[in-house]
Every structure is written in C-alpha cells, then in structure tokens.
Amino acid sequence: xxxxxxxxxxxxxxxxxxxxxxxxxxxxxxxxxxxxxxxxxxxxxxxxxxxxxxxxxxxxxxxxxxxxxxxxxxxxxxxxxxxxxxxxxxxxxxxxxxxxxxxxxxxxxxxxxxxxxxxxxxxxxxxxxxxxxxxxxxxxxxxxxxxxxxxxxxxxxxxxxxxxxxxxxxxxxxxxxxxxxxxxxxxxxxxxxxxxxxxxxxxxxxxxxxxxxxxxxxxxxxxxxxxxxxxxxxxxxxxxxxxxxxxxxxxxxxxxxxxxxxxxxxxxxxxxxxxxxxxxxxxxxxxxxxxxxxxxxxxxxxxxxxxxxxxxxxxxxxxxxxxxxxxxxxxxxxxxxxxxxxxxxxxxxxxxxxxxxxxxxxxxxxxxxxxxxxxxxxxxxxxxxxxxxxxxxxxxxxxxxxxxxxxxxxxxxxxxxxxxxxxxxxxxxxxxxxxxxxxxxxxxxxxxxxxxxxxxxxxxxxxxxxxxxxxxxxxxxxxxxxxxxxxxxxxxxxxxxxxxxxxxxxxxxxxxxxxxxxxxxxxxxxxxxxxxxxxxxxxxxxxxxxxxxx
Amino acid sequence: xxxxxxxxxxxxxxxxxxxxxxxxxxxxxxxxxxxxxxxxxxxxxxxxxxxxxxxxxxxxxxxxxxxxxxxxxxxxxxxxxxxxxxxxxxx
Ligand SMILES: Cc1ncc(C[n+]2csc(CCOP(=O)(O)OP(=O)(O)O)c2C)c(N)n1
Numbered sequence: 334x335x336x337x338x339x340x341x342x343x344x345x346x347x348x349x350x351x352x353x354x355x356x357x358x359x360x361x362x363x364x365x366x367x368x369x370x371x372x373x374x375x376x377x378x379x380x381x382x383x384x385x386x387x388x389x390x391x392x393x394x395x396x397x398x399x400x401x402x403x404x405x406x407x408x409x410x411x412x413x414x415x416x417x418x419x420x421x422x423x424x425x426x427x428x429x430x431x432x433x434x435x436x437x438x439x440x441x442x443x444x445x446x447x448x449x450x451x452x453x454x455x456x457x458x459x460x461x462x463x464x465x466x467x468x469x470x471x472x473x474x475x476x477x478x479x480x481x482x483x484x485x486x487x488x489x490x491x492x493x494x495x496x497x498x499x500x501x502x503x504x505x506x507x508x509x510x511x512x513x514x515x516x517x518x519x520x521x522x523x524x525x526x527x528x529x530x531x532x533x534x535x536x537x538x539x540x541x542x543x544x545x546x547x548x549x550x551x552x553x554x555x556x557x558x559x560x561x562x563x564x565x566x567x568x569x570x571x572x573x574x575x576x577x578x579x580x581x582x583x584x585x586x587x588x589x590x591x592x593x594x595x596x597x598x599x600x601x602x603x604x605x606x607x608x609x610x611x612x613x614x615x616x617x618x619x620x621x622x623x624x625x626x627x628x629x630x631x632x633x634x635x636x637x638x639x640x641x642x643x644x645x646x647x648x649x650x651x652x653x654x655x656x657x658x659x660x661x662x663x664x665x666x667x668x669x670x671x672x673x674x675x676x677x678x679x680x681x682x683x684x685x686x687x688x689x690x691x692x693x694x695x696x697x698x699x700x701x702x703x704x705x706x707x708x709x710x711x712x713x714x715x716x717x718x719x720x721x722x723x724x725x726x727x728x729x730x731x732x733x734x735x736x737x738x739x740x741x742x743x744x745x746x747x748x749x750x751x752x753x754x755x756x757x758x759x760x761x762x763x764x765x766x767x768x769x770x771x772x773x774x775x776x777x778x779x780x781x782x783x784x785x786x787x788x789x790x791x792x793x794x795x796x797x798x799x800x801x802x803x804x805x806x807x808x809x810x811x812x813x814x815x816x817x818x819x820x821x822x823x824x825x826x827x828x829x830x831x832x833x834x835x836x837x838x839x840x841x842x843x844x845x846x847x848x849x850x851x852x853x854x855x856x857x858x859x860x861x862x863x864x865x866x867x868x869x870x871x872x873x874x875x876x877x878x879x880x881x882x883x
Numbered sequence: 884x885x886x887x888x889x890x891x892x893x894x895x896x897x898x899x900x901x902x903x904x905x906x907x908x909x910x911x912x913x914x915x916x917x918x919x920x921x922x923x924x925x926x927x928x929x930x931x932x933x934x935x936x937x938x939x940x941x942x943x944x945x946x947x948x949x950x951x952x953x954x955x956x957x958x959x960x961x962x963x964x965x966x967x968x969x970x971x972x973x974x
Contacts (some may be wrong), residue, residue, distance in 0.1 A: 453901055454908055458951045461896050478951060633945040 337465040338363035338496040343504035344472035354384035358404025361431030363496035379770035385415025390746025406444030417455040421733025425484035434494040457485030473506035483631040515651035524643035531600035540567030541605015543725030547649035557658035561669040563591040570722035584612035586714040590676040592874040608638040618873030708740035708764030711793040738767030762788040772825035822853040829853030887960035898952035910938040
C-alpha cells in the first residue's frame with residue numbers, strides 16, 4: 334500500500350523526472366513528506382513564481398518537461414504568471430498544486446482557491462484529481478499532453494485527502510505516444526508551386542523550429558534552397574545568427590533589413606511562427622505583396638491572423654523535407670545581402686558611457702556558447718539584437734508574455750538542466766527586483782550563474798515610450814532610489830562589482846566570465862538610453878524610427 | 884455573423900466551462916445553448932448559437948477541437964465571410 338502522495342512521487346519517477354522546483358505549504362505537505370524518501374531532486378526556491386519560471390527555463394534548455402510544485406491558495410496563485418508565460422511561449426510544463434481536502438472544496442476553506450478554474454485560459458490542459466487511483470493516469474496524461482504537438486503547461490490540482498489516502502494502485506501508466514503526421518499532399522503541391530513561382534521568397538522562422546526539433550531540417554532547407562531567413566524573438570538561433578543567409582529579427586525591435594526584406598517579399602514561408610503583433614506590426618500592411626505558406630504543428634494557428642495560401646500541418650521536419658530546393662534566387666539573395674550590409678549595426682557610438690549593444694556583442698563574442706536568459710525591457714531587446722545565438726536553446730526570453738522577473742529563475746532552471754552550461758542572465762534594475770529573492774537560490778545551490786544588471790535607474794522601455802509617444806510626460810518610471818545592488822548581491826552571498834565607464838567594459842567582461850562561482854556585474858548606463866530601431870505601435874513595419882529620426 | 888456549432892464533450896469536470904470560456908475569450912458571443920446528456924457514452928452534446936463581428940468561426944472550431952475534453956466539433960450553420968482580419972489593436 335502507498336499513499337496518494339507516494340504514488341504521485343513514484344509516477345513522477347516513472348516519467349523520468351529528476352528535478353522539481355517548488356515551495357511547500359499545508360495542502361501539499363503529504364507530497365513533501367513523500368519526497369523525503371524519493372530520489373527526486375527538489376529545488377527549494379524562495380517564491381513560487383521562481384519555481385515555475387525555473388521549471389520553464391529547465392524545459393527550454395533540456396527539451397524535457399519542466400516540473401514545479403506549490404501549495405494551495407497563495408502558493409498556487411503565485412504560479413499563475415509563470416504558467417501564462419509557459420502557455421504563451423509553448424513550453425512543456427507540469428505544475429502540481431496542493432488543494433484543500435475534497436470535503437472542504439467549495440466552502441471558502443483556509444487557503445482554498447479554484448486554481449483549476451483560474452488557470453483554465455492559460456493551460457493546455459488541467460486535471461483536478463478526485464480519486465487516488467487516478468494519479469498514475471493523470472500524471473501519464475499530463476506529461477504526454479505537455480510535450481506532444483505544440484507543447485504547453487498542464488496543471489494537476491491534488492486535494493489533500495487524495496494525497497493522504499492509501500491505495501494499492503500501481504504507479505505505472507503507459508501513454509502511447511502518437512507521432513505527428515506529415516502534411517497533406519495537396520497542400521504540399523500548392524506550396525511547392527508557390528515556392529517555385531516566387532522571385533522573392535523569405536523564410537520566417539519562429540519558436541516552433543526549436544520546439545519541433547526541426548533545427549537541422551530547417552538549416553538543411555535553408556542551405557538547399559538559398560532562401561533568405563528572418564526570425565521572430567523566439568526563432569533566434571533557428572539558423573545561427575552569424576549565418577550569411579540570416580537577415581535578422583523582424584518586427585517592432587527587429588532590424589531594418591529584416592523588415593525591409595519581409596515587406597518586399599512575394600512569398601513568406603512561415604515555419605513555426607504565429608504572426609504575433611510584435612513581429613508583424615500593423616497586420617494589414619505586413620508583407621503586403623506576399624503569399625503565405627504556413628508550416629505549423631498547431632492547426633489552430635492556420636489563418637488565425639493572416640490567411641495561409643497553403644497550410645502544411647504536422648511535423649515541421651516532414652514538411653520542410655517536402656519543399657522544393659532547386660531555386661534560382663541570385664538577384665534576390667544579392668538584394669537581401671545588400672540590405673543587410675547597409676543596415677549593419679555600428680558599435681562606435683559616441684560618448685564615454687557604457688554602450689550596452691556593444692557590451693553585449695562583446696560578451697557573446699567572448700563566449701559563443703553562453704546560454705543567455707534575460708528579463709523584460711530595453712535590455713531584453715538589446716540581447717535579442719546584439720547577442721549571437723548558435724541554437725534556439727541558448728536564448729531564454731519571455732517572448733509572448735513579456736514577464737519581468739523571468740531572467741533569474743530561467744537561468745537557474747537552465748543551470749540545473751545542464752550543470753556544465755555557462756549561463757548568463759541579463760536583467761534590468763526594474764526587472765531584477767521582481768524575483769530578486771532567487772539570488773538566495775543561486776547561493777544555496779552555488780550555481781555559477783553570471784548576472785549582468787543593466788541599470789538605467791528607470792523602467793527604461795516604459796520611459797522610452799513615454800518619451801516618444803506620450804510627449805515626454807514621464808509617469809512612475811523613475812527608479813533613482815534603487816538599492817545598492819552590489820551590496821544586495823553580497824548580502825545574498827554573491828560577489829559583485831560596479832562598472833560605469835566604457836573603458837572598464839573589457840576588464841569587467843573578463844572578470845565576470847572567468848569568475849568561478851556566481852557573480853554580478855552592476856552596469857550603470859545613461860538613463861536616457863533608448864532601443865533602436867523601433868516600429869511605433871499601430872504602424873506597419875515599413876515605418877522604423879531610428880535614433881536620428883526621433 | 885451568426886453560426887451554429889455542435890460540440891460533443893466528455894462529461895468530465897470543467898469540460899463545459901473550458902469550451903464556453905474559450906468561445907467567449909476568442910471573441911464570440913453565445914446566443915443560444917442547448918445541452919443533452921448522453922449518459923451511456925458519458926458525453927454531453929451541445930448545440931451552441933454563436934455570433935461574432937469579425938472572427939473566423941473556422942479558426943474557432945480548430946481551437947475548440949484542440950481541447951482534450953472535446954470529442955467532436957462541427958459547424959451546422961456556417962456563415963463564414965471571406966476571411967477578414969482586422970489590424971491588431973495591441974500596442
Ligand atoms: C511583470 C511586468 N510588469 C510590468 C511590465 C511592463 N514593462 C515592460 S518593460 C518595463 C520596464 C522594465 O524595466 P527594466 O527591467 O529596468 O528594464 P529596462 O527597460 O530599463 O532595460 C515594464 C514596467 C512587464 N512587462 N512585466
């Protein structure tokens with residue numbers, strides 16, 4: 334006989350789970366009790382949002398399902414932002430929450446919230462377990478659903494009486510895995526016709542390329558077809574960002590060349606992307622002359638925002654392999670390369686202050702294998718624009734949700750997923766405060782994570798929008814009373830240092846990357862620094878503001 | 884545009900709310916609803932009247948089809964106009 338809690342732990346072990354990020358409390362106590370006798374590694378974070386975002390970083394880095402756990406009520410609600418983050422970025426995740434005993438459910442009991450109901454719009458699926466015997470099946474299904482097709486978060490809500498009940502149910506549950514099908518032959522034929530007829534085709538790569546394990550197939554197709562490539566924020570690394578065929582990131586903070594190439598295209602081959610508004614700008618003016626071939630694992634993405642002239646559903650690898658390659662695109666390739674060269678970023682900004690784009694470029698050149706997580710704001714866009722990525726898993730960013738506070742927990746998850754990886758997180762002085770407590774987790778487990786804190790003493794991206802689009806009416810964006818971040822880090826047991834001058838940058842990078850354990854570089858920059866270029870909200874991607882034009 | 888959708892869902896906790904919640908969240912108003920239990924099959928058959936000014940009911944059907952508690956979806960009355968997608972208002 335086992336308790337439901339022991340059965341849960343056995344079922345998780347059967348699923349191959351090794352690491353769980355979590356935080357205990359009343360309703361989940363039976364599970365924490367069962368953990369004592371388990372070989373699972375439980376990582377104690379300092380806030381449940383840290384747990385779910387670490388599980389997310391773990392999943393993105395490893396390609397495996399991330400697991401997090403929290404108690405009922407406030408523990409469960411603290412997971413919500415992270416679950417939404419995983420939902421919008423299609424990250425495979427299982428979140429386990431304790432619940433008050435079944436008999437008390439629906440009575441407004443202490444620490445009772447309907448987390449099953451609250452998370453419905455942001456989960457791929459969810460379970461409320463009513464019978465102890467169901468635990469192995471629910472765990473099996475949850476892991477299967479989280480990972481299959483287009484991945485996403487799955488919630489398992491476990492009432493305390495269920496985890497306390499004894500049962501003789503075996504922990505085994507076999508899920509048959511159903512591989513994705515290949516595309517419809519008629520659609521393939523239509524797509525091939527369009528690709529052969531196109532003079533100015535562009536491959537538009539999204540996060541689906543990495544998620545669908547289609548990176549090799551994608552690169553093979555790029556090589557064989559010679560079609561120029563642009564990527565979304567999540568698509569970065571689908572093709573190494575240094576590859577000559579890579580034109581750049583498209584969209585609001587993309588580069589001019591990528592947007593120009595897309596606007597001029599007569600065919601967009603969208604691979605695992607979803608025409609997100611940050612990528613497309615004003616939709617009715619996005620790639621106005623282009624037909625669309627859409628490759629995706631998710632049928633619900635087809636023609637959701639932009640009509641697809643051909644839809645290749647299913648396994649991206651099979652779809653890519655079916656596309657024609659013998660194309661003659663010399664003139665178009667030359668034009669795209671010329672655009673790329675003309676719009677090449679210049680790193681020789683005037684002044685003595687630290688120029689973040691250059692600093693980030695130098696960091697990623699110093700260690701091309703770095704896994705870089707970031708928070709949300711200007712610094713996030715600078716990471717996307719100026720760091721090099723050889724593979725998608727190197728770049729951990731909260732793309733769909735844009736959740737400040739993602740960077741540090743994601744880095745923690747990445748480090749647990751790959752203890753040998755060199756992990757860097759780039760944060761802002763606003764964002765870092767959203768999960769600063771996780772510095773304690775870095776210290777507790779002695780994770781050698783490097784932190785670059787870009788401090789502009791303000792909520793930079795919001796300040797930039799107020800400057801550009803609200804007539805410089807600055808409202809609640811000043812953070813000049815920030816704490817001494819080096820002292821804060823030190824109090825968590827993490828050494829740090831401050832950098833203010835451009836001349837100090839090279840030495841600082843060296844010191845940061847070559848330190849043994851964790852280290853924080855507190856980089857102070859001009860509060861009025863802005864991210865360029867930028868497509869103003871509501872405009873088409875033809876309209877990109879540059880520094881001079883603002 | 885008015886549509887009628889027939890949904891068969893499993894009789895499991897949350898299935899009905901999940902389906903109806905998705906319909907409203909994706910920009911459709913429910914104008915009528917009729918539910919019949921199929922006891923032996925542990926299923927519920929829903930006939931739902933829907934209205935939306937500008938959203939594609941085909942896309943909605945595919946979104947609903949993805950729900951794990953949904954057994955089948957069909958459109959009984961299908962009034963899809965030529966796909967008309969409005970500019971995203973998000974900023
Ligand atoms: C949780 C959360 N709250 C609010 C926002 C809105 N927001 C987007 S960027 C930003 C400013 C971020 O400031 P900071 O972390 O210092 O980065 P910077 O833009 O200065 O580089 C804010 C408040 C958000 N994205 N996430």
